Structure formats: C-alpha cells, structure tokens
Amino acid sequence: xxxxxxxxxxxxxxxxxxxxxxxxxxxxxxxxxxxxxxxxxxxxxxxxxxxxxxxxxxxxxxxxxxxxxxxxxxxxxxxxxxxxxxxxxxxxxxxxxxxxxxxxxxxxxxxxxxxxxxxxxxxxxxxxxxxxxxxxxxxxxxxxxxxxxxxxxxxxxxxxxxxxxxxxxxxxxxxxxxxxxxxxxxxxxxxxxxxxxxxxxxxxxxxxxxxxxxxxxxxxxxxxxxxxxxxxxxxxxxxxxxxxxxxxxxxxxxxxxxxxxxxxxxxxxxxxxxxxxxx
Amino acid sequence: xxxxxxxxxxxxxxxxxxxxxxxxxxxxxxxxxxxxxxxxxxxxxxxxxxxxxxxxxxxxxxxxxxxxxxxxxxxxxxxxxxxxxxxxxxxxxxxxxxxxxxxxxxxxxxxxxxxxxxxxxxxxxxxxxxxxxxxxxxxxxxxxxxxxxxxxxxxxxxxxxxxxxxxxxxxxxxxxxxxxxxxxxxxxxxxxxxxxxxxxxxxxxxxxxxxxxxxxxxxxxxxxxxxxxxxxxxxxxxxxxxxxxxxxxxxxxxxxxxxxxxxxxxxxxxxxxxxxxxxxxxxxxxxxxxxxxxxxxxxxxxxxxxxxxxxxxxxxxxxxxxxxxxxxxxxxxxxxxxxxxxxxxxxxxxxxxx
Amino acid sequence: xxxxxxxxxxxxxxxxxxxxxxxxxxxxxxxxxxxxxxxxxxxxxxxxxxxxxxxxxxxxxxxxxxxxxxxxxxxxxxxxxxxxxxxxxxxxxxxxxxxxxxxxxxxxxxxxxxxxxxxxxxxxxxxxxxxxxxxxxxxxxxxxxxxxxxxxxxxxxxxxxxxxxxxxxxxxxxxxxxxxxxxxxxxxxxxxxxxxxxxxxxxxxxxxxxxxxxxxxxxxxxxxxxxxxxxxxxxxxxxxxxxxxxxxxxxxxxxx
Numbered sequence: 001x002x003x004x005x006x007x008x009x010x011x012x013x014x015x016x017x018x019x020x021x022x023x024x025x026x027x028x029x030x031x032x033x034x035x036x037x038x039x040x041x042x043x044x045x046x047x048x049x050x051x052x053x054x055x056x057x058x059x060x061x062x063x064x065x066x067x068x069x070x071x072x073x074x075x076x077x078x079x080x081x082x083x084x085x086x087x088x089x090x091x092x093x094x095x096x097x098x099x100x101x102x103x104x105x106x107x108x109x110x111x112x113x114x115x116x117x118x119x120x121x122x123x124x125x126x127x128x129x130x131x132x133x134x135x136x137x138x139x140x141x142x143x144x145x146x147x148x149x150x151x152x153x154x155x156x157x158x159x160x161x162x163x164x165x166x167x168x169x170x171x172x173x174x175x176x177x178x179x180x181x182x183x184x185x186x187x188x189x190x191x192x193x194x195x196x197x198x199x200x201x202x203x204x205x206x207x208x209x210x211x212x213x214x215x216x217x218x219x220x221x222x223x224x225x226x227x228x229x230x231x232x233x234x235x236x237x238x239x240x241x242x243x244x245x246x247x248x249x250x251x252x253x254x255x256x257x258x259x260x261x262x263x264x265x266x267x268x269x270x271x272x273x274x275x276x277x278x279x
Numbered sequence: 280x281x282x283x284x285x286x287x288x289x290x291x292x293x294x295x296x297x298x299x300x301x302x303x304x305x306x307x308x309x310x311x312x313x314x315x316x317x318x319x320x321x322x323x324x325x326x327x328x329x330x331x332x333x334x335x336x337x338x339x340x341x342x343x344x345x346x347x348x349x350x351x352x353x354x355x356x357x358x359x360x361x362x363x364x365x366x367x368x369x370x371x372x373x374x375x376x377x378x379x380x381x382x383x384x385x386x387x388x389x390x391x392x393x394x395x396x397x398x399x400x401x402x403x404x405x406x407x408x409x410x411x412x413x414x415x416x417x418x419x420x421x422x423x424x425x426x427x428x429x430x431x432x433x434x435x436x437x438x439x440x441x442x443x444x445x446x447x448x449x450x451x452x453x454x455x456x457x458x459x460x461x462x463x464x465x466x467x468x469x470x471x472x473x474x475x476x477x478x479x480x481x482x483x484x485x486x487x488x489x490x491x492x493x494x495x496x497x498x499x500x501x502x503x504x505x506x507x508x509x510x511x512x513x514x515x516x517x518x519x520x521x522x523x524x525x526x527x528x529x530x531x532x533x534x535x536x537x538x539x540x541x542x543x544x545x546x547x548x549x550x551x552x553x554x555x556x557x558x559x560x561x562x563x564x565x566x567x568x569x570x571x572x573x574x575x576x577x578x579x580x581x582x583x584x585x586x587x588x589x590x591x592x593x594x595x596x597x598x599x600x601x602x603x604x605x606x607x608x609x610x611x612x613x614x615x616x617x618x619x620x621x622x623x624x625x626x627x628x629x630x631x632x633x
Numbered sequence: 634x635x636x637x638x639x640x641x642x643x644x645x646x647x648x649x650x651x652x653x654x655x656x657x658x659x660x661x662x663x664x665x666x667x668x669x670x671x672x673x674x675x676x677x678x679x680x681x682x683x684x685x686x687x688x689x690x691x692x693x694x695x696x697x698x699x700x701x702x703x704x705x706x707x708x709x710x711x712x713x714x715x716x717x718x719x720x721x722x723x724x725x726x727x728x729x730x731x732x733x734x735x736x737x738x739x740x741x742x743x744x745x746x747x748x749x750x751x752x753x754x755x756x757x758x759x760x761x762x763x764x765x766x767x768x769x770x771x772x773x774x775x776x777x778x779x780x781x782x783x784x785x786x787x788x789x790x791x792x793x794x795x796x797x798x799x800x801x802x803x804x805x806x807x808x809x810x811x812x813x814x815x816x817x818x819x820x821x822x823x824x825x826x827x828x829x830x831x832x833x834x835x836x837x838x839x840x841x842x843x844x845x846x847x848x849x850x851x852x853x854x855x856x857x858x859x860x861x862x863x864x865x866x867x868x869x870x871x872x873x874x875x876x877x878x879x880x881x882x883x884x885x886x887x888x889x
Contacts, residue, residue: 023732089646092639128663227849250747363788375792
C-alpha cells in the first residue's frame with residue numbers, strides 16, 4: 001500500500017454514501033412502514049402494530065405467495081432442463097459458433113422486456129400468426145384467451161429467464177475438461193450416464209448461481225403476469241404492486257414486501273450453505 | 280552514500296527484514312543476493328519508497344529519506360516484469376518521468392533520444408510495448424529509469440525472464456553502462472553467478488537477515504557463514520563432528536582444520552559442515568598423510584579447460600574435484616583413489632541446532 | 634492454444650438449440666416484419682409524427698445518459714476504493730452491493746417510493762434518475778472491479794517511482810488502462826436504464842413517461858400496429874447497442 005497521504009483515499013465515501021442514503025434508508029423505511037397502519041385516505045399513520053403481518057398470513061395471500069413460489073421454482077427447473085443442453089451444445093461448438101451463440105442468447109436478454117412481451121402478445125393475438133396456424137390445423141381455441149392465459153405466462157417466464165441460467169452454466173462448462181467425457185465414452189457410457197454422473201456433478205456451483213439469478217427475480221416478477229396473464233393470473237409481484245398503487249395500503253404492501261424479502265433471504269442463505277458444502 | 284540503519288519490516292506476524300544495516304557507496308554496483316523470500320525485493324522497494332519500514336532509517340548523503348514517498352526520492356526503479364505502460368508508446372514511456380516534472384518539450388525530446396541511444400533502441404520511439412521482445416522491453420524499462428538521471432538505479436531481477444544468451448549480453452551491457460555513467464546500481468538477483476560477474480560488492484541475504492557483505496572475490500574465497508558457503512555453491516560439503524582433535528567424519532579424524540577446537544565446545548553433538556572447493560581437492564592413487572579420504576571414481580567429465588572428477592566415498596558421500604585435463608588423463612573410472620585437501624583450504628561452519 | 638475438438642452432445646439434445654432460439658426470436662422477427670408488411674411504412678410515419686412518443690424518447694435518452702454517467706463515475710470510485718486503498722467502509726460497501734444485486738427490482742422500486750414520500754420529494758425525472766443509479770450501480774462496479782483486479786499493479790508502482798502523485802497515477806495510468814471497462818460499464822448502465830420499466834413506473838411523476846412506460850400504457854389499451862412499429866424500432870436500436878457492448882467487452886486476463 002502506498003504511503004502517500006493523498007485525498008484519493010476518500011474516493012470511496014461517495015458511492016458508500018449513495019448506498020446508505022438510497023438503499024439502506026429506503027429499506028429501513030419499508031421495514032418501519034410495515035408496522036404502520038393505513039390512513040383514511042391512503043396515507044400512512046405511523047404506529048407500531050403487527051396487524052399487517054397477521055393479515056399477510058390470510059390464506060388468500062398465502063396462496064398467492066405459494067403460487068409465485070411454485071411458478072418461480074418451476075421456471076427455474078424448466079430453465080435448467082432447457083438451459084443445460086443449450087449450454088452444453090454451446091460449449092462443445094466451434095470457437096466461431098460459440099461467439100455467435102453467446103451474442104444470440106445475450107441479445108434478447110438485454111433488450112427491453114416490454115418489447116419482448118409486446119412481440120409475444122402480437123404473435124398470440126387473435127389475428128396473429130399463431131391463431132392462423134391453429135385455424136389451419138383445425139384446432140379449437142378461444143381466440144381472445146390466446147394472448148392472455150396461464151401457460152403463456154409460464155412460457156414468458158421461461159423464455160425471459162433462460163439466458164440467466166445459461167450464462168453461469170456455460171461459463172462453467174467452458175472450463176470443463178472434456179477429456180473426461182471422452183474417457184467415459186471410451187468405457188462405454190451413454191450420454192445420459194455421462195451427463196448425470198460426470199458433467200452435472202461438476203456444475204453444482206454454476207447451478208446454484210443460476211438458481212439465484214432466476215429464482216429471486218422471478219419471485220418479484222410483475223410485468224409478465226400482468227401483461228400476459230390479464231386479471232386471471234395474480235402473483236406476488238402483482239399483489240404487492242396493487243397494494244401500493246391501487247389499494248393505497250402502503251403499510252400492508254410494505255409488510256408483504258418485507259415478508260417476501262425474508263423468504264428470499266432464507267432461500268439465499270440456504271443456497272449459500274449448499275455452496276459451502278459443495279466446495 | 281546510502282546508509283540503511285536497523286531497518287525492520289514486518290508483515291503482520293511475519294518478519295521480512297530483520298535489523299538490516301548497510302552502507303552503499305556512490306558509483307558502486309551493489310547486489311542483493313539470496314533465494315526467493317529472503318527479503319531482497321522488499322528491501323529494494325523500501326529504498327524506492329514504494330513500501331515503508333516498520334522501524335529504522337534510511338539516509339542519503341546525510342539526509343533522512345525514509346519518510347519521503349517514492350516520487351520525491353532521487354532514485355528510479357527497473358521492475359522485474361518491466362511494468363511498461365501498455366497504453367503509451369516507447370517514447371512516451373521513457374518521457375513519463377520528465378513530463379511529470381514539467382520539463383520543456385524540447386529538452387524532453389533530446390533526453391529521450393539520449394536515453395534510447397544508451398540502450399540501443401533508436402528508432403523504436405513510436406512502437407507499443409506489446410510489440411517488443413522481452414529484451415527490448417527490458418531496455419525500454421532501463422531507459423525510462425535512466426532518463427531521469429537518478430542518483431541510484433534500483434534493479435529488481437531485471438534479467439530473470441530472458442534466455443541465457445541474451446542474459447549474458449545484457450549483463451555485460453549493464454556493467455559497461457554503469458561504469459560509463461558512473462551511477463550507483465543496486466541490483467537484486469537470486470543468481471549467484473550473475474551477482475559475482477556484475478557486482479563491486481554483494482550482500483548475501485537469508486530469511487530477512489544479512490549473511491555476509493563482501494566483494495565477489497572475498498565471498499568466493501572466504502564465505503563467512505554456512506548459508507553463504509552453500510549458496511555460493513559448487514563446493515564439496517562434508518558433514519561431520521567437531522572434536523578437540525579435529526574434524527571427525529566417517530570414522531576418520533582430519534586434523535589441523537581451523538575452528539575445530541572452538542566449535543567442539545559448543546556441545547550438542549558439535550555437528551559441523553566443512554566446505555572444500557573442487558579445485559582444492561586433490562586426487563592421488565595412494566593414501567598419504569593425514570587429511571585424506573578415500574573413495575572410488577564414478578565419473579570423469581571433460582569441461583574444456585578443466586576436467587571434473589566425481590568420486591563417491593565408501594560412506595556414500597559424493598565429492599567433486601576439478602583439475603587440469605592432463606592430470607585427469609591418468610585416472611580411470613572405478614579405481615580407488617585417495618582424496619586430499621589442505622586444512623587452510625577448508626571452511627568450517629556450525630551446522631547444529633541454532 | 635490449439636483448438637481441441639470437444640465431443641458433441643447427441644443429436645436430440647443439440648436440437649434444443651435451434652428450438653430455443655426459435656422460441657426466443659420468432660415473435661420478435663414476426664413483429665418486426667409484421668410492422669412493415671401490409672401496414673407499410675405508414676405506421677412508422679405516424680409514429681414519428683406523434684409528439685408524445687418523441688418526448689418520451691427524449692426523456693428516456695436524458696435519463697439514461699444521466700444515470701449512466703453518474704453511476705459510472707460512482708462505480709469507478711467504488712471499485713478503486715474496494716481494490717486499491719485502505720478504506721474503512723470496505724465491508725459495508727461490499728455488503729450493500731451484494732444486497733442490491735439480489736434485491737428484486739420490485740422491492741427496490743417500492744422502497745425508494747416510500748423513501749421519497751417520507752422525504753416529501755416529489756416524483757419526477759430526477760427521482761427516476763436516482764432510482765436508476767441505485768439499480769445499475771452494482772453492475773457497473775462489478776465490471777470495473779473485475780478489470781481492476783486483473784490489471785498489473787506494478788505499472789502503478791512504476792508511475793509512483795517516476796514521480797507521480799496519487800491523482801496523477803490515477804489520471805495517467807489507472808484510468809487509461811480501465812478505459813474498456815469504463816466504456817462497458819457506461820454502455821451497460823445506459824442500456825439497463827433505457828430499457829427499464831419497473832423502477833421507472835413506480836418512481837416517476839405523472840405525465841413524464843419514458844419510452845418503455847409509454848409503450849406499456851399503449852399496450853394496455855390494445856395492440857395497435859403503431860405500438861408494434863414502436864417496439865420494432867426500439868428493438869433494432871437495442872440490438873445495435875448490445876452488439877456494440879459485446880464487441881467492446883473488456884478482455885479477460887492480465888495485461889503486462
């Protein structure tokens with residue numbers, strides 16, 4: 001370390017202050033608001049009551065939370081199911097192909113979510129190509145429900161979060177020693193055996209990363225169920241958002257957010273524990 | 280003159296430098312020699328001002344400088360991996376120090392040309408470091424230091440990454456340059472041959488301490504510690520015990536070796552090491568006189584101006600003798616011979632528990 | 634390094650590649666072509682003539698530029714403080730950075746909303762910029778810090794030895810060497826800010842819509858071809874920026 005006493009040392013205080021002011025304080029406020037009560041016209045009456053938390057355990061809300069949990073879990077699982085073959089094919093492709101694939105998978109990921117959803121909606125709209133295709137195949141369907149339904153939400157989730165699962169998997173596979181695979185093939189193993197016994201066990205770290213990157217944001221997802229599910233699909237994200245904007249019940253919304261955060265923190269801690277065990 | 284007084288440097292619980300006292304004269308080519316981890320690079324960085332000592336002082340021409348940061352010291356460093364600025368051209372690299380001092384553009388130009396000429400890199404001004412070979416990069420690093428006309432040039436194993444031929448050439452060039460410019464060079468290396476070739480004086484370091492500070496010749500002829508004797512290398516090492524009568528080894532007692540009496544009184548088994556240079560070990564067919572060991576010739580290697588004879592004693596100790604090839608021609612591999620060496624050619628050191 | 638041919642996965646598995654890519658790109662491609670075919674360029678013309686859309690675009694660009702600039706500057710300070718200097722706030726900063734990376738955007742937005750309300754700070758584009766910076770900062774720090782650690786520290790020592798003070802070391806050596814990472818961080822920040830919907834939705838004042846929010850509003854009221862034209866245009870711009878980002882990605886590995 002340098003012994004020059006220069007003002008440069010104090011550079012770090014700027015970003016730290018930013019984080020404290022715009023991250024720590026807001027989160028503290030949410031925690032505090034969670035204990036408050038809703039004022040008559042939607043304001044906040046500062047008090048200290050656990051009523052909001054109690055209300056959050058109402059079966060109605062719990063079921064929504066559960067649904068989000070299951071959907072996020074399912075999304076993560078589906079992303080892995082599809083993401084692993086994708087990452088494997090990428091890692092075993094030629095150098096040029098690899099770079100092209102990296103770009104191809106990054107582009108949708110880095111473009112606006114609203115646009116991508118817009119494209120999906122256009123595709124599945126009553127006068128869109130999907131409708132035409134189904135008519136051609138003489139499949140019965142409800143044209144107006146085509147662009148707003150549960151399965152579409154699932155599709156939207158998986159297609160949005162897939163790149164986030166592929167990145168860490170690919171990063172790990174890129175460094176994988178494929179001579180192990182060759183040795184296994186030489187010894188007569190089928191691909192299924194190779195994948196499950198040799199490759200996937202080495203990917204534990206990457207899988208945990210992928211889990212973190214997919215599951216956590218998926219739990220808070222709002223746009224996809226909102227635009228692709230219509231009023232029928234309500235997830236945790238929509239629920240919380242509603243409290244803040246429509247119902248104007250900020251304390252309750254804060255309590256729900258806090259619970260969500262606690263749930264996610266527990267998941268992260270569990271994941272970190274798993275990570276330590278893997279290493 | 281550079282004076283280093285009682286310099287101590289600790290990193291947490293580790294002591295990198297322990298009570299270093301050194302005086303280096305102006306115009307000297309001074310080397311810090313030792314194995315990795317001995318603290319030589321740390322000492323160099325302390326001199327440069329890139330690290331600060333835990334305690335102790337450094338004086339330059341009578342003025343205390345250890346409190347000064349690197350940029351205020353009249354020394355410049357040539358780094359091990361050259362540390363050239365990759366985003367600047369060769370000329371810009373060399374001019375860096377001058378630009379910081381706000382020297383006039385015209386003067387910068389001429390001094391940079393001068394420095395590049397010194398290291399034979401004229402014409403390379405606009406090249407980028409990544410396009411240069413290792414040897415060329417090293418010379419740019421040297422020019423970058425020299426252009427500032429420093430009082431002392433600090434060199435941190437600059438030749439380590441070069442291949443043998445290039446190294447030898449650079450060694451010669453460095454020495455020439457130093458003498459020509461009359462600068463003080465403080466050179467860090469782990470290669471004892473290199474230190475011997477280049478230096479006016481050498482400081483042998485081990486585990487943060489100075490083992491010996493001497494001229495190359497003195498170091499070679501009179502190593503003052505077990506470590507120095509071993510590090511200089513190439514010697515025959517005989518392990519044994521010191522007793523009142525002499526040096527006892529493999530059932531034989533060799534008399535007349537100095538310090539035996541003194542070391543035998545250290546107790547605890549009095550284990551010692553005797554060092555004999557190969558040139559001092561004489562091989563003959565007959566066992567004569569005291570101070571003789573016997574063994575069998577294992578190999579005879581012809582090395583141009585000298586022959587190397589490798590012998591193994593009955594106890595399994597390997598020894599080497601260097602002699603004139605004409606002498607060696609009368610010896611046969613596999614024959615039993617007697618080995619002799621004079622007591623005054625032997626250096627004895629304590630090898631027991633410290 | 635010689636390119637080693639790696640054993641490929643069975644055909645069936647490899648088929649997933651085109652299937653996934655198809656699923657990802659088909660809707661996009663269809664939308665872009667659809668906005669031309671049949672509807673010709675009329676919709677694009679109408680698009681450009683709509684003043685509200687143009688204003689929304691302008692606001693998006695302004696917000697993105699401010700957010701990207703400020704967060705890049707903060708990120709440089711943060712990365713330097715974390716890697717280089719003995720900085721007391723190191724641990725708090727690392728912890729807060731990790732937290733913000735793992736926070737769902739929704740929670741971030743709502744907590745900032747609450748905070749702004751407590752501060753009686755009226756929602757406007759300024760609050761949006763503040764929110765965006767908070768959102769984007771950890772990513773920018775990650776990019777710059779990664780490049781810093783792989784940089785050879787000896788170069789900075791060399792600069793000090795040659796007479797540079799700390800600020801000079803920064804401006805003449807460290808920052809120029811960080812340039813590719815700085816550009817990457819800026820581009821990523823710009824992209825994330827420009828494309829952002831959620832955070833903007835909650836922290837913006839009324840009538841101040843940025844482009845993504847405007848798009849959302851339009852979509853809610855039906856999927857007119859004008860909307861598709863707008864989407865297509867934004868898509869093409871995004872793709873262009875992404876290609877730029879990937880091309881100027883900071884190279885891995887230490888530089889001497």
